[in-house]
Amino acid sequence: MIDPMRRLRQDPNSETEGSPRESSFQERVEHAAEAALKRNGSVGPLELFQEMRLLQPVHVEGWRKGNEYYRTLQPWIQVGPDKFQKTIRHFQEWVKQHGLRPIEATYTHRGPQGIEQLQVTEDGDPEWEKFYRTHYAPADLPEKKTAQLAAKLNRPPELVVFEKVSDEGNCSECGAELPQGAYLLMEKGQPLCLTCADLDELVFLPAGDAALSRRAHKHSSLAAVVVRFNRRHKRYERQGLLVTEDALARAEDECAADAPARAVARARAAVAREEEDREFVAALAEAIAQRYPACPPEEARQIAEHTGHRHSGRVGRSAAGRALDAHAVDLAVIAHIRHTHTKYDELLMRGTARLDARALIREGIDRVLAKWSGA
Numbered sequence: 237m238i239d240p241m242r243r244l245r246q247d248p249n250s251e252t253e254g255s256p257r258e259s260s261f262q263e264r265v266e267h268a269a270e271a272a273l274k275r276n277g278s279v280g281p282l283e284l285f286q287e288m289r290l291l292q293p294v295h296v297e298g299w300r301k302g303n304e305y306y307r308t309l310q311p312w313i314q315v316g317p318d319k320f321q322k323t324i325r326h327f328q329e330w331v332k333q334h335g336l337r338p339i340e341a342t343y344t345h346r347g348p349q350g351i352e353q354l355q356v357t358e359d360g361d362p363e364w365e366k367f368y369r370t371h372y373a374p375a376d377l378p379e380k381k382t383a384q385l386a387a388k389l390n391r392p393p394e395l396v397v398f399e400k401v402s403d404e405g406n407c408s409e410c411g412a413e414l415p416q417g418a419y420l421l422m423e424k425g426q427p428l429c430l431t432c433a434d435l436d437e438l439v440f441l442p443a444g445d446a447a448l449s450r451r452a453h454k455h456s457s458l459a460a461v462v463v464r465f466n467r468r469h470k471r472y473e474r475q476g477l478l479v480t481e482d483a484l485a486r487a488e489d490e491c492a493a494d495a496p497a498r499a500v501a502r503a504r505a506a507v508a509r510e511e512e513d514r515e516f517v518a519a520l521a522e523a524i525a526q527r528y529p530a531c532p533p534e535e536a537r538q539i540a541e542h543t544g545h546r547h548s549g550r551v552g553r554s555a556a557g558r559a560l561d562a563h564a565v566d567l568a569v570i571a572h573i574r575h576t577h578t579k580y581d582e583l584l585m586r587g588t589a590r591l592d593a594r595a596l597i598r599e600g601i602d603r604v605l606a607k608w609s610g611a
């Protein structure tokens with residue numbers, strides 16, 4: 237393990253060991269490390285910083301996709317030297333305490349010239365680069381699972397083509413204009429048109445048909461993922477694939493051949509989802525009745541069905557669990573009261589601003605809630 241003090245000056249005002257603030261910060265680090273480990277099966281410094289919200293996933297994604305703004309990642313880790321040092325120390329202690337096993341990951345970007353190593357630090361210090369690449373996984377993970385994890389952490393990245401969201405810019409090689417909507421590849425921070433990137437023979441397959449996409453990708457000797465940056469949600473969204481014409485034709489044939497079998501599988505899945513939805517509605521109606529014993533049963537049922545409808549098809553275990561906690565139950569009940577027991581909809585229709593309308597009906601909602609709670 238490396239010494240975080242080596243390169244970072246010690247802050248003389250740093251909190252002393254064992255102080256309440258120090259121990260709560262330690263807990264924050266440990267909780268974040270645990271959460272990241274649980275979700276991903278392993279945790280490294282970059283995952284830890286993201287979990288602690290000291291590093292935005294959008295920056296990591298941009299860096300991994302070879303976006304020009306992210307030559308290195310360290311400047312995007314938003315933490316002062318003192319906190320940085322403490323985060324690393326607590327993380328390393330936590331790793332030791334749990335006897336986790338290191339697994340090295342690679343951070344690479346696939347450009348037209350092949351795979352390029354991505355650098356986290358500004359100066360590329362090998363020891364620090366290794367520190368950032370090192371993930372930790374449970375030591376008792378079965379050998380097969382460990383191998384799968386190592387493969388996942390070292391999987392070469394996909395070739396990524398960006399759909400342009402701004403309307404200015406030119407290909408850095410041939411100078412061709414790259415208007416909004418144009419496809420381009422980033423190479424060493426410079427945009428390349430698809431012709432210069434030798435990708436212009438590929439055809440675009442829009443996202444949407446999972447089986448067709450998977451097969452076309454598999455058969456295509458050269459393939460790229462097309463992404464577009466969504467400014468409002470600050471993330472890259474997959475638009476589809478660029479694949480060879482041959483691969484697409486072969487995938488279409490395969491999909492046509494087993495379409496009936498896949499239709500049967502889809503129908504089975506739909507039945508299972510419906511069953512899940514029904515169970516969810518019953519459980520939510522029950523949760524409402526427990527929290528609001530005086531709520532008329534038919535209204536509890538109505539609220540549950542309405543909520544179930546909104547969640548339909550994506551209920552799942554965790555979403556259902558979330559929708560059944562007390563706060564979510566309250567939100568569903570309040571929404572129902574707002575629309576059925578107050579003049580809220582009428583106020584909105586008359587042009588009252590949403591927040592004003594909410595203020596006007598607050599008392600009415602509280603009255604119904606109190607009555608239903610049996611208070």
Ligand SMILES: [Zn+2]
Pocket residue numbers: 407408409410411412428429430431432433
């Ligand atoms: Zn060009």
